[in-house]
Amino acid sequence: MKNTSQEYDSVIAICRTLYINKMTDYGSAWRILRLPSLTDQIFIKAQRIRSLQENEVRKIDEDERGEFIGIINYSIMALIQLELGVVDQPDLNVEKATILYDTKVALTKELMEAKNHDYGEAWREMRISSLTDLILQKLLRVKQIEDNKGKTIVSEGIDANYQDMINYAIFALILMDTKE
Secondary structure, eight states: OTTHHHHHHHHHHHHHHHHHHHHHHHTTGGGGOOHHHHHHHHHHHHHHHHHHHHOSOOSSOOOSHHHHHHHHHHHHHHHHHHHHOOOSSOOOOHHHHHHHHHHHHHHHHHHHHHHHHHHTTGGGGSOHHHHHHHHHHHHHHHHHHHHTTTOOSSSOOHHHHHHHHHHHHHHHHHHHHHOO
């Protein structure tokens, strides 16, 4: 599988550092966010990426990297919220929040490795714009599941969709780095 595991870990290291630094600055204020609010934050980031990919003129000189990192970190926060539930006041210190982060990343990486094995690293031949579209599709699915109060008939749950978004965003960042 080429260097996928190492490339994955390198991307996560960048995301994790930002997460820890923001936890140090802001604490766990994000713990008050309900899942639909986190989903909407991720949606805003994915929409911005799509806009950056489609528009020739940019009024802010930034690329998609920061937004993909945001998708990863907000999706991990959503996975933590799914496990712990929403609170009225911040309740996690940096150490506990980092342990939770690392646990969610480990589970998501395991999923990536299993799917990557079965799909034969097909993502390496994909366009970054296609990964963006897949993230947006997953977001629309999550919104529908949220609107259905978490009930599905035959579909995977919200957690699997967040994990897929994390993995697609990581793939996009890896592709951005390897195509430069």
